Amino acid sequence: MASNLSFVLNKPNDVTFEERPVPKLQSPHDVLVAVNYTGICGSDVHYWQHGAIGHFVVKDPMVLGHESAGTVVEVGAAVTTLRPGDRVALEPGYPCRRCANCLAGRYNLCPDMVFAATPPIDGTLTGFWVAPADFCYRLPDGVSLQEGALIEPLAVAVHIVRQARVQPGQSVVVMGAGPVGLLCAAVARAFGASKVVSVDIVQSKLDFARSFAATHTYLSQRVPAEENARRIVAEAELGAGADAVIDASGAEPSIQASLHVVKVGGTYVQGGMGKADINFPIMALCLKEVTARGSFRYGSGDYKLAIELVATGKIDVKRLINGVVAFKDAEEAFKKVKEGQVIKILIAGPNEKVDQSS
Ligand SMILES: NC(=O)c1ccc[n+]([C@@H]2O[C@H](COP(=O)([O-])OP(=O)(O)OC[C@H]3O[C@@H](n4cnc5c(N)ncnc54)[C@H](O)[C@@H]3O)[C@@H](O)[C@H]2O)c1
Ligand SMILES: OC[C@H](O)C(O)[C@@H](O)CO
Incomplete structure (x- = not known):
């Protein structure tokens, strides 16, 4: 089986790589996704430097990252919308679907939200990620996996402008x-x-x-x-x-x-x-x-519209990508973001080949 190497924050300024077990589907509605590319958010850098954002405190080692795109490798028995091989943008927060905010269509405000790389939840800088199929958005043919990793921050912007x-x-x-x-x-x-x-x-x-x-x-x-x-x-x-x-x-x-x-x-x-x-x-x-x-994160329709804006050429997110580094160089990429040297730098998944000449 391919590597499930993960980029783990132990405590401020202390990151390590850990081979973790490949996660298993939790429900028949889940899919298993091989992570291809992940962008770095200011919040990842903040956790790396300070170990906390407000009342979210990293107490146990936590995998960083939540801006990812990947390829479906396995689907649960109830999944009808995705197939192995589909390329998807990962929406990295999973609401309870039952509370008043979820039922009112404002699931981003769910008090029981489980959000990647927000302690104690592990993030997506890992080999494989399990997610409910309806929070994995298929990328149209014209949208690359690297662009797919930019859908998360674009969805933040879509929500703000809405x-x-x-x-x-x-x-x-x-x-x-x-x-x-x-x-x-x-x-x-x-x-x-x-x-x-x-x-x-x-x-x-x-x-x-x-x-x-x-x-x-x-x-x-x-x-x-x-x-x-x-x-x-x-x-x-x-x-x-x-x-x-x-x-x-x-x-x-x-x-x-x-x-x-x-x-x-x-x-x-x-x-x-x-x-x-x-x-x-x-x-x-x-x-x-x-x-x-x-405006907090993103909600109903924001990912869908973000993908549409890229697919129709209205927003060229590629222009924000300054480079792609191999998984082993994740900490270097974090340093570049912290020093303000880049707009977006992508970290390739641990099973992804990176052209080091580019
Ligand atoms: N609401 C949400 O759900 C959500 C999601 C993601 C990020 N954020 C937040 O959005 C903000 C922007 O994120 P980002 O990744 O672009 O961060 P960033 O740090 O790259 O961008 C902030 C920009 O503000 C500029 N700036 C600083 N002081 C300024 C001033 N006085 N006047 C004008 N500009 C000034 C900086 O030079 C920088 O270019 C951050 O505060 C981040 O935490 C919010
Ligand atoms: O894009 C999503 C944001 O990065 C997160 O909500 C983070 O800033 C707070 O947990």
């Missing part, structure tokens, strides 16, 4: 031009926004954003949030303000500027996860009657 209720012709400001902000900008364009302004503190990220999806960019300055907001509105000619503002940075100054950039009656969505508590311009929220929404 929360912003972006309509054709609208203006959208996206704070942060990391992978999530870039993908939010691209989804906003795909939803028909005519003006999409990417804001960041790093010029090179803005240059990429402009080439990828943004119609305008703004390099945030060390000035009061209201002044940054005034300049964004002036430079991007947003008139009375943006129809929608999305925070994909988690940074306090950009969240503050967001409330001053949004128009009266506009929409603000919190996608970034930075400090748990910040100074928030609540008077602007009140006086402008801003609609503010949170």
Whole structure:
């Protein structure tokens, strides 16, 4: 049998490779997937560096990774939608399907969610992964397995932009031009926004954003949030303000500027996860009657739409991939992400051959 080598976080800054047993199907509705490619999320890096995010604390060794695509190798007796050999994007969180939130169609808010690489649940940086078939999305012929690994962050962006209720012709400001902000900008364009302004503190990220999806960019300055907001509105000619503002940075100054950039009656969505508590311009929220929404992971239809956006060529996620490393080099890839050297780097599964010349 092929390797089920897994990339395990023991404690902060201590990772090892462990050969683990190949998992077994838990139900007739499950499939076994050989993991081909996995991207690295900021949360993986955070667990690796600090061993915790909020009240999620790594107490026992945990396999990292949750942005994966793979190939089906075995299907349970009740599975009719997938066959061995199908290439799939893995949705890495499994809700209870019975609680009020699940039944209301908001399964991402399920209190009993089992989510990959969120302690104590192991993640997908492993050889084989068992999942319910309906959380494995078949990739159309034109979508590669490497693109498949980008569907997870794209689904995060789809959920955020849906929360912003972006309509054709609208203006959208996206704070942060990391992978999530870039993908939010691209989804906003795909939803028909005519003006999409990417804001960041790093010029090179803005240059990429402009080439990828943004119609305008703004390099945030060390000035009061209201002044940054005034300049964004002036430079991007947003008139009375943006129809929608999305925070994909988690940074306090950009969240503050967001409330001053949004128009009266506009929409603000919190996608970034930075400090748990910040100074928030609540008077602007009140006086402008801003609609503010949170956005957490992804829910009904988000993966499906993310795949559709890639399959139809509306979003070229390949452009975010800076390289692919062999499984044995997973820690190197984590270092590159931590140092900000890459937008996305993929880690090949332990049974995947990597062309080291590229
Ligand atoms: N809501 C969710 O379900 C969900 C899912 C995944 C990630 N996230 C969060 O989304 C955020 C973005 O994720 P990412 O992977 O793109 O992270 P990232 O760290 O690569 O991107 C954040 C970007 O914000 C920029 N930034 C920092 N301070 C800024 C400021 N004052 N003004 C403007 N830009 C500023 C950084 O330069 C960086 O480019 C993170 O906070 C992450 O935790 C949320
Ligand atoms: O994309 C999903 C996110 O990375 C996770 O929800 C994580 O940030 C919190 O557990």
